[in-house]
Amino acid sequence: MPIILGTILALAAIVVIAYPFFGRKRYRLVSESYLTRESHRAERLRIYRKISDVESDFASGDLTDADYQQQRDQLRVAAAETLREETGITTASERDEQLEMEISRLRDQTSISPEGGDTL
Amino acid sequence: MADLGAMALLLGMALSIYAAVGAIVGEKIGMAELAVSARRALYMTALTVLAASGALVNAFVNNDFSIKYVADHSNTLMDRAFVWVAFYAGNEGSLLYILLVLSIISAISIRFAPRRLARSLPWTIAILSVIQLFYFGVLIFVASPFELLDIVPLDGRGINPLLTHPGMFSHPPLLMGGLIGITIPFAFVSGALIAGTYGDDWIDVARVSGIIAWGVLGAGLLLGAWWAYTILGWGGYWSWDPIENVALMPWLVMTAFIHSIMVQKRRGMFRMWNVALLNIAFVLAQLGMFINRGGPVVSVHSFAASTLGIIFLIFMLSSLVFAFALFLWRMPKLKSDRAMDSFMSREASCLINNFLFLAVMAVTLWGVLFPVFSDMARDISVSVSAPYFNRVNGPVLLIIVILMGVGPLLPWRKASARSLKQWFVWPTVVGVVTIVALVAIGVQRPVAIFSFGVIAFVASAIGEEWWRGTAARHRSGDNWFTAWWRLVNGNRPRHGGYIVHISILILGLGIIGTNFYQQRMDEALYVGESLVLDNYRIEYIDRGSSERPDRIAQWAEMSVYRIDPADYAQEFETARARGSSGFKLEDSSARPNDELIDQIEPWHGFYVDFNMASVRSGIRSTIVEDLYVIPRDFLTDGRVSIAVSINPLAWWLWTSGPFFLIGTMIALWPQASVERRPVRKKVPDESEGDG
Structure with a gap:
């Protein structure tokens, strides 16, 4: 019995690892352009998180008004830049619309007001 | 089942080699099928180790003493619940367990790795596979858990008693x-x-x-x-x-x-x-x-x-x-x-x-x-023993705890003098007031008092952080709890970290209490005699014993009384004159204010096959202190030799655990995606391989 089980295991392993060579599905390595875009996307999401943290810090009184404005503006510029590189959207208004929508979604999650704390 | 285990390990080793080589070669020559196949080999490796582990567990459950590892680490008397412990009780089994964990977490982490890591993933797979290969090699060639015995014993040696x-x-x-x-x-x-x-x-x-x-x-x-x-x-x-x-x-x-x-x-x-x-x-x-x-x-x-x-x-x-x-x-x-x-x-x-x-x-x-x-x-x-580590590491650890309070109060980039003053005032006041209060009520030991002050400082720093954030959200309409929860939820890594910090503070309470204020006394008692230490009288009521094929066990039945030290004033005075904090009472007749609060049974077992003693301390635990009784020896003249200690705040050591886990889980909990996936033009060469 153990030998049979071992043989089944070995055959299963062979089938699983051989399938990509003989199966119908065709594979291609992930392209450089895709990786670059994914990298930009991840960077953009990290910047959103930083914006959320900055807004949270400001709401809690950890940041002065001037520091908050400066950090938030820097991060929004960086987010717009990565969005441009990622999507190829060149129109500033289109970029701003998408950024604003995603950042406000983040605010909804963290319950921080759009003014970043001015009203809190 | 030994054959299945050995086959599974050999298969796993072959798969690891294939995964390591295939991942890199597939990437280098641009052969996606080979890269995908190598990744699948890594997944299958986990399955082979699972099969080998299953074979070993099966051998334990069925008392298959033809396998040396099973014979060395279990016997027919062993409670079946301890099969899981016996699995990793020895070197071979623990290595198999380590490989099992490694193979499973490797497969999971590769399966759910972000696509953007595709360029580095072949190397990651290769590194994980090579490390797995090392463990396969050790398990197959040097320390096999499936080694067979020439002569099959009727029973095994049993599990190490310290592990039960x-x-x-x-x-x-x-x-x-x-x-x-x-x-x-x-x-x-x-x-x-x-x-x-x-x-x-x-x-x-x-x-x-x-x-x-x-x-x-x-x-x-x-x-x-x-x-x-x-x-x-x-x-x-x-x-x-x-x-x-x-x-x-x-x-x-x-x-x-x-x-x-x-x-x-x-x-x-x-x-x-x-x-x-x-x-x-x-x-x-x-x-x-x-x-x-x-x-x-x-x-x-x-x-x-x-x-x-x-x-x-x-x-x-x-x-x-x-x-x-x-x-x-x-x-x-x-x-x-x-x-x-x-x-x-x-x-x-x-x-x-x-x-x-x-x-x-x-x-x-x-x-x-x-x-x-x-x-x-x-x-x-x-x-090198504990005093070296305590003396050198103790102060550094205390500074780390201070930084646990200071760090979160500091902003990113730089702090202004005004903000420092604003944020540090209350935690510092709380820390200082704690120290003054402890001195005022007569608590001894300056280092411990300072440490309590530090804990108060850090706790109030976290409290201040939460207060400020919660109050800001409360002012915008949330009730207090919702406001606090949204604060935590808004930055889980940070606030989960604060909960972990709280667990460290709780642990710190236990460490300070047990290290600085422990009282301890060793004594041998006849039945009917008592030992008095601080507010406790421990009376030795009776002795029990049992003999089983694998061990000789003895235990002491003891009653624990809470006493009024005033009833024993004279004895305490004599003890203090001797430099002791407690004393033995030959006459155990209760004093007016003695109150029976618990029964404990410190236990002592000797395992003949292992030539090893195992002890279960008698512990009465409260949030203030533990009464802790270790049975050292059961003497032939009928006495029991015990070491009794009072460990202040020991309960807090273990209470820190749940806070640690909750904080860690909050810090790890993923945030929901906020993204609207950008609309992209279809690029012809974009289709990726699976996984």
């Missing part, structure tokens, strides 16, 4: 799982470095897998302390034993890492430093494996002693060379593009905290290795 404790169901697996878990962030970061991807793409995977390994290791350490407290019978929970130390050291470095990775996430700094920390943690985890498996350092954890030391030493040194050669090769590309604005900033406090953690690690490492060097250089055997 509830803590053993979780302490060793967590500890081993935590140590091997460090492999995952290490493999991802090393893979990225080899592939030449220098950005922060690996940061989330390294952070999450690093925190999981750190949390698991931390939980394992705490459970180990609980196990030692209740079963080892030396009256403590942490002895700076080499095996404890080798698990603590990677935990310390990973603690530094999970702080500095936050700086990398938020400020884009410390990238090189974080890679170095992961390398150090990984090599220290290998050191742990080496010392645990027959390394040169003597430890109370002798159940895993073996001659595998040299193999693990070679593997550890290879890991060291690989990790730091890779680091040095890629170092110029890892430099952060940002500098620190000010030393009065959160990132600076993280850096100082990192140095202090590394200092504690270095002191501990020196304490572990010094006996080895001494033996080699001077042929003199020495041992």
Whole structure:
């Protein structure tokens, strides 16, 4: 019995690892352009998180008004830049619309007001 | 089942070789099918180890004593519940367990790795496969758990008695799982470095897998302390034993890492430093494996002693060379593009905290290795014991606790004098008031009083952080609890971290209480006699015994009374004159205010086959203090020799555990996606392989 089980295991392993060579599905390595875009996307999401943290810090009184404005503006510029590189959207208004929508979604999650704390 | 286990291990080894080679060759020659196939081989490796583990468990359940490992670590008398413990009770089984964990977490981490890591993933797979290959090699050629005996015994030797404790169901697996878990962030970061991807793409995977390994290791350490407290019978929970130390050291470095990775996430700094920390943690985890498996350092954890030391030493040194050669090769590309604005900033406090953690690690490492060097250089055997570690590490750990309060109050980048004053006033006042109050009520020991003050300072700093954030949200309409929850939810890594900090403060209470205010007394009592210590009278009522094929067990039935010390004023005075805090009473007739509060049964077993004694302390635990009775010996004249101690605040040591776990889970809990996936033009060459 153990030998049979071992043989089944070995055959299963062979089938699983051989399938990509003989199966119908065709594979291609992930392209450089895709990786670059994914990298930009991840960077953009990290910047959103930083914006959320900055807004949270400001709401809690950890940041002065001037520091908050400066950090938030820097991060929004960086987010717009990565969005441009990622999507190829060149129109500033289109970029701003998408950024604003995603950042406000983040605010909804963290319950921080759009003014970043001015009203809190 | 031995055949199935051995076949599964051989198959797993072949799959590991295939995964390592196939992943890299597939990537290099651009053959997607081979890369995908190699990745599947890694998944299948986990299945083979699972099959081998299943075969061993099956052998234990069916008392298959033809397998040497089963015969060495179980017998027909063993409670079946301990099959799980017996599985990793010896070297071979514990190595199989480590490989099982490694193969499963490797498969999971690769399966769910972000696509953007596709360039480095083949290297990550190769690194994980090579490490698995090492364990397969050891299990197949050097320490097989499926080795067969020529003559099959009728019964096995049984399980090591020290392992027959509830803590053993979780302490060793967590500890081993935590140590091997460090492999995952290490493999991802090393893979990225080899592939030449220098950005922060690996940061989330390294952070999450690093925190999981750190949390698991931390939980394992705490459970180990609980196990030692209740079963080892030396009256403590942490002895700076080499095996404890080798698990603590990677935990310390990973603690530094999970702080500095936050700086990398938020400020884009410390990238090189974080890679170095992961390398150090990984090599220290290998050191742990080496010392645990027959390394040169003597430890109370002798159940895993073996001659595998040299193999693990070679593997550890290879890991060291690989990790730091890779680091040095890629170092110029890892430099952060940002500098620190000010030393009065959160990132600076993280850096100082990192140095202090590394200092504690270095002191501990020196304490572990010094006996080895001494033996080699001077042929003199020495041992480094607890006082060295306490004296050197104690003050540094206290500074780390202070920084736990200071760091969160500092803003990122730089703090102004005004903000420092604003944020530090209340925590400092609370800390100082605590110290003054403790002095005023007559609490002794300046270091302990200062430490309590530090704990109060840090707790109020966290409280202030929460208060400010919660109040701001409350003013916008949320009720208090919702406001607090939204604050925590808005930045889970940060606030989960604060909950972990609270757990450390709770642990600190226990450590201070037990280290500075413990009262202890050793005495031998006849039936009917009592021992009086502080507010307790412990009366020896009777003795019980039982003889089983595997052990001779004896226990003392004892009644615990709460007393009014005024009733015993004269005896206490005499005892104090002798320099003792307690005394023995031959006449156990109760005084007017004696109140029976508990019955305890300290237990002592001798396991003939192992020539080993095992102890279950009698413990009455309250949030204020533990009454802790260790049965040293049952003497032939009818007396029982006991060591009684009162361990103030010991309960808090174990209470810290749930807070630690909750905080870690909150810090790890993923945030929901906020993204609207951008609309992209279809690019012809974009289709990816599966997985």
